[in-house]
Amino acid sequence: MGQLDKQKEWVGFWKIAFFFLLGSEFTLIGFIFNNFDKLTEVKLVLITMGLLILSFGVIISAVYLKKK
Numbered sequence: 488m489g490q491l492d493k494q495k496e497w498v499g500f501w502k503i504a505f506f507f508l509l510g511s512e513f514t515l516i517g518f519i520f521n522n523f524d525k526l527t528e529v530k531l532v533l534i535t536m537g538l539l540i541l542s543f544g545v546i547i548s549a550v551y552l553k554k555k
Contacts, residue, residue: 498555505548512541 515538519526526534 501552508541508544
């Protein structure tokens with residue numbers, strides 16, 4: 488029974504990570520929409536890179552959750 492509880496905790500951790508990354512993506516997108524006129528090109532590029540990294544994190548966590 489201990490192994491089953493450990494597995495449940497691990498899946499629970501990845502579910503929290505998935506929703507945290509997804510929420511961070513939506514926050515950055517909302518920030519871009521609200522402040523698009525004020526942002527410089529460098530900041531837009533950095534935010535885009537952040538969105539790409541978060542997207543890869545969401546994909547990796549979703550694949551891991553589906554596998555488990």
